[in-house]
Amino acid sequence: DQQVKQNSPSLSVQEGRISILNCDYTNSMFDYFLWYKKYPAEGPTFLISISSIKDKNEDGRFTVFLNKSAKHLSLHIVPSQPGDSAVYFCAASLSFSGNTGKLIFGQGTTLQVKP
Amino acid sequence: DSGVTQTPKHLITATGQRVTLRCSPRSGDLSVYWYQQSLDQGLQFLIQYYNGEERAKGNILERFSAQQFPDLHSELNLSSLELGDSALYFCASSVDKGGELFFGEGSRLTVL
Numbered sequence: 001d002q003q004v005k006q007n008s009p010s011l012s013v014q015e016g017r018i019s020i021l022n023c024d025y026t027n028s029m030f031d032y033f034l035w036y037k038k039y040p041a042e043g044p045t046f047l048i049s050i051s052s053i054k055d056k057n058e059d060g061r062f063t064v065f066l067n068k069s070a071k072h073l074s075l076h077i078v079p080s081q082p083g084d085s086a087v088y089f090c091a092a093s094l095s096f097s098g099n100t101g102k103l104i105f106g107q108g109t110t111l112q113v114k115p
Numbered sequence: 116d117s118g119v120t121q122t123p124k125h126l127i128t129a130t131g132q133r134v135t136l137r138c139s140p141r142s143g144d145l146s147v148y149w150y151q152q153s154l155d156q157g158l159q160f161l162i163q164y165y166n167g168e169e170r171a172k173g174n175i176l177e178r179f180s181a182q183q184f185p186d187l188h189s190e191l192n193l194s195s196l197e198l199g200d201s202a203l204y205f206c207a208s209s210v211d212k213g214g215e216l217f218f219g220e221g222s223r224l225t226v227l
């Protein structure tokens with residue numbers, strides 16, 4: 001039972017354009033959502049997060065949108081840069097309602113930004 | 116550099132053997148998490164320890180065990196290894212039970 005799903009295994013965009021990565025979840029109890037970026041031979045690094053009481057969080061070129069009714073979140077990168085090419089993981093947790101900070105990850109989306 | 120240290124970085128062993136993966140969390144972090152990433156798979160949660168005690172358990176096989184020591188470092192023990200155990204094993208840490216997790220660079224295990 002995959003509680004967090006990233007249905008697009010890969011995405012290719014042109015430098016300077018917008019990248020939109022999508023993520024769906026099934027557990028309505030999730031209260032905290034995060035995006036991680038992963039380069040080859042490195043561990044995942046935190047990118048941006050959003051709590052369930054918000055519907056948008058912005059940090060520089062990165063914006064995360066949360067639609068609780070649809071159980072859907074998305075990551076927008078504007079403008080996209082070649083250095084953004086990596087695998088992006090969506091993750092969810094029960095940080096505030098549960099007694100654990102464990103993250104449930106999606107399968108990842110490989111983003112390629114072409115110069 | 117996340118501040119989370121994992122050793123060894125690479126490990127090659129044979130089926131039936133036992134290995135131990137080691138993780139040192141960031142200074143001040145009390146929680147340690149172990150994740151497994153098999154080929155083309157997402158990160159699967161294995162187990163979490165908080166200040167020496169098990170806090171959450173995922174789909175961890177009975178052949179696998181973990182512990183967190185008083186100095187807060189953690190070890191993941193994998194025994195009776197099978198070919199399917201070949202994967203990247205990540206350790207992560209956090210201050211407490213929620214928020215951002217900081218990941219190490221992983222230990223790549225190859226079982227031949």
